[in-house]
Amino acid sequence: MEIRTSFHKKLREIQDDILVMGSMVSKAIVRAIEALQNRDLKLAQQIINDDQEINQKRFEIEEKCVQLIATQQPMASDLRTIISVLNIITELERIGDYAEGNARVAIMIGNEPSLKPLIDIPHMAEKTIDMLNRSLDAFIKRDAESAKAIIGEDDLIDNLYDQVFRELLFFMSEDPKTITRATRLIWVAHNLERSADRVTNICERVIFIINGKMEEIGASKY
């Protein structure tokens, strides 16, 4: 017979909150790239404004965790879950900041003619979102195998980043007038690369919840 039903209900609510926050962050990543591709400055500004909501959600979840620690004295896997949630929301909040950063770059670029059609950057964003969504799935399902697999996929993002970097470097060396625009795109790619690294941190926390081991599993190239 389960005897701490109300505590475990609250813990499940926190997990639902994580999913809500994760979806807000996923949306921010994808919309920032849309704003960049479509030169949609209104959308970019909207993402910057919405980042406040992500930050707010993070504090709301943190507050709930503090309440549970203070009032319920969680132990074992419950304790590991709450400690991991505190880490995961920090990672999500930071990924949200990277998306906001990309929206700001979209505003900086404004209506300047595009340097080249964006292919690898949207691909990086798509892959990062996929990794993020699956990492939160692994969190809900307590699936260490999936979490480990996602960490391995970070190499793909690193390779795409290398590709974008080399290509933009080529533009810059060919025509110094492109330096500003190319550098801004490098920032965008860098933000996405960092976001994927943060996803691997989330996966490490998922593994910690399951087996209690705190370890860095795949160190990123960057």
Added chain:
Amino acid sequence: MMTINNLVNENILPKLETTHNQHKDQKGILEVQDLSAWYGNALAIKHVSLTIKSRAITSIIGPSGCGKSTFIRCLNRMHEVSHGGHVEGCVLLDDKDIYARDVDPVVLRRRIGMVFQKPAPFPTMSIFDNVGAGLKLTRFFSKRWEIEEIVEKSLRRAALWDEVKDKLNQSGASLSGGQQQRLCIARAIAVEPEIILLDEPCSALDPASTLKIEDLMRNLAEQYTIVIVTHNMQQAARVSDMAVFFMMAPDKAGELVEYGSTSQIFTNPREKRTEDYITGRFG
């Protein structure tokens, strides 16, 4: 004062204080081997084997009826005092079985003292005599000044001296519940035991007295080995170095499910039954 600049410039790492969760001494003082205990025909605990570490606090946790109290009562042969109480297996203290024929249980209980759930000072005795009672029985100390010295030392160790030094002749029953329990601890340590068994020592106390006793236990663990039975898992987590989880098996006998360091048991138990119990998924 330590500053980050000091550390960076001197290229040194701060020395971390060892917390109570890191055991000072890995040596075992009591070796329990395949211990089973009965009340008449009813098996209360079965096949328990574990090593109690010296100068550490070991907590025994588990749901009601799992044999926690029976287990610690076997450690100083109090179990056999109960009606129909008998045991199989052995408990080695300094490599000698406490259940050997030539062991006198009364002498043994001086080496392994016990404090019970309800504070039980001798009601007709003064505070002084309560602490000195065990000493008088041992007959090692007959001179008043010797006894006075030990009574004071014991009351100091039990963190009670300052509260009672001016009323040593008053009845032990005149003290508050928390004070009475510390009086019982003083009485137990007056005879210089090596091990102190505590059976739910705080269950009848208010939160402030409970914290005082817990603090006292940490201090006593510098000199004594302590085994505590507690229903309060937070208490076990706060005070003990090692934790033992007992549970009732389908045949209703208590069995040891898991034994490990307190931090391991409460953050990452190996056994699912331990996990389910301490996270409240069954009770």
